[in-house]
Amino acid sequence: xxxPYTVVARRDTGVWNAKVGIWxxxxxxxxxxxxxFSAYVFLRLDAGPGxxxxxxxxxxxxxxxxxxxxxxxxxxxxxxxxxxxxxxxRYRIYMAITILxxxxxxxxxxxxxxxxxxxxxxxRIKESELAKYEKYLGNQHLLAEGFAPRKEIxxxxxxxxxxxxxxxxxxxxxxxxxxxxxxxxxMDRPHFFYVPPTEKIGIVEKADVEYANMFLPxxxxxFATYFTITGLHGAHVLAGVLVFCYMLLPASTRLYxxxxxxxxxxxxxxxxxxxxxxxxxxxxxxxxxLL
Numbered sequence: 001x002x003x004p005y006t007v008v009a010r011r012d013t014g015v016w017n018a019k020v021g022i023w024x025x026x027x028x029x030x031x032x033x034x035x036x037f038s039a040y041v042f043l044r045l046d047a048g049p050g051x052x053x054x055x056x057x058x059x060x061x062x063x064x065x066x067x068x069x070x071x072x073x074x075x076x077x078x079x080x081x082x083x084x085x086x087x088x089x090r091y092r093i094y095m096a097i098t099i100l101x102x103x104x105x106x107x108x109x110x111x112x113x114x115x116x117x118x119x120x121x122x123x124r125i126k127e128s129e130l131a132k133y134e135k136y137l138g139n140q141h142l143l144a145e146g147f148a149p150r151k152e153i154x155x156x157x158x159x160x161x162x163x164x165x166x167x168x169x170x171x172x173x174x175x176x177x178x179x180x181x182x183x184x185x186x187m188d189r190p191h192f193f194y195v196p197p198t199e200k201i202g203i204v205e206k207a208d209v210e211y212a213n214m215f216l217p218x219x220x221x222x223f224a225t226y227f228t229i230t231g232l233h234g235a236h237v238l239a240g241v242l243v244f245c246y247m248l249l250p251a252s253t254r255l256y257x258x259x260x261x262x263x264x265x266x267x268x269x270x271x272x273x274x275x276x277x278x279x280x281x282x283x284x285x286x287x288x289x290l291l
Contacts, residue, residue, distance in 0.1 A: 022269045026276050033280055036232070040225045040287065049148040053222045055178075055190020056120075056154075056215065061113055062289040065105050069278045072101035076244075076271045083264040088256055095248055095267075098274070102241035109234055117215035117223070121157035123171055129208040136175065136202050138182025147188055153179050153204055155197040163212070171204045171212060226288055233284060236277045243270050 044052055079094035125133055130151065134140065139149040157163070158172040173179075178187045180198040206212075217224045246252070247267060256263045 018265060018269045019272075022272050026272065029276060033229075033232075033283075036225070036229050037283060037287070040229070043221045043225065047221070050151045053122075053152070053220065056222075057226075057289045058113060058116070058194045059192050059289050060194065061108060062285055065108055066281060066285050068101050068105050068108075069281050072098045072105075073275055073278045075101065076267070076274050080264060080267045080271055083256075083260060083267055086260060088253075088260075091267075092248060095244055099241055099244045099248070102237050102244070105237055106234060106241070109230065114227075119156065120154065120215045121171075121173060121212070122152050122154040122215060122219060123173065123204050123212040124152045124210045125204070126208055126210045127151075132208060133204065136179045136182060136204075138187075141183040142188065145185075145188055150178075150182065153202055155179065155202065157214075158201065162206070169206055171206065171209070173202045173204060174198065175200045175202045229284060230288075233277065233280055236273075236280070240270065240274045240277055243273075 075094045075097045079091050079098060082088070082091035082094060125137070130137060130139060130149070133153060136153050137150040142149055153173060153175070155176045156174040158174055159168060162168040162171050174197045176197050177195050179202060180200040181187060204212075213219045215223055217227045247263070247270065252263055252266075255266075
């Protein structure tokens with residue numbers, strides 16, 4: 001039994017079935033990500049001065065991943081256009097490039113960006129003890145310059161056992177440059193390029209800390225929303241890559257020989273999903289990396 005309207009447009013909608021389905025699916029995706037982005041915005045607006053992290057993500061890496069996804073959006077369109085012109089070899093080349101771009105994005109995100117957060121540490125100081133750590137925070141300088149105060153000391157934790165051992169009364173932190181030299185005007189705003197922690201060790205007493213942890217989802221609302229949204233987006237990227245891989249299998253080659261327009265329609269539907277995934281990242285990048 002042949003499924004109707006896989007190539008020919010329906011009379012009531014003017015498009016074929018799969019295209020109707022993908023637009024309905026993308027409408028539900030808009031509501032999903034729209035809710036998540038709205039939650040992020042309201043959490044940030046409700047945060048007090050100095051409570052919301054800034055400059056903790058690697059902007060050049062995020063820029064690189066943005067470029068990778070934009071390139072993949074172009075190549076998937078070129079793959080669809082090649083099918084329309086019945087250039088199957090060129091289609092396979094462009095589709096392979098699209099898959100490669102998706103894999104590179106995931107490797108950078110899961111193999112480089114996320115692991116950096118697992119080993120980076122932040123200790124939020126109690127409001128009553130901020131003056132005690134002025135040499136690491138530089139809040140008098142910041143207030144004079146009209147900036148929000150710092151409330152967290154960050155870097156690499158030299159004694160990670162301190163997180164779980166109640167007998168250890170202090171954290172030893174290889175300070176980030178912003179805490180190692182807090183009155184330097186170059187530290188007043190986040191850096192574009194990643195700057196690694198220094199060799200300067202800062203001592204923070206546990207009794208003075210409101211909470212302390214690695215940059216994991218439980219660290220703060222910022223990282224909770226960051227990992228939720230980028231993780232969900234990464235799952236969509238993986239889904240798109242798997243669909244594109246299927247379209248390079250021998251089954252798709254047989255479909256092309258039987259009905260090339262049917263395969264072109266499938267690629268168009270998958271491409272619409274891929275463009276949506278790229279569009280989501282266009283919102284993620286400025287919200288988390290730049291603002």
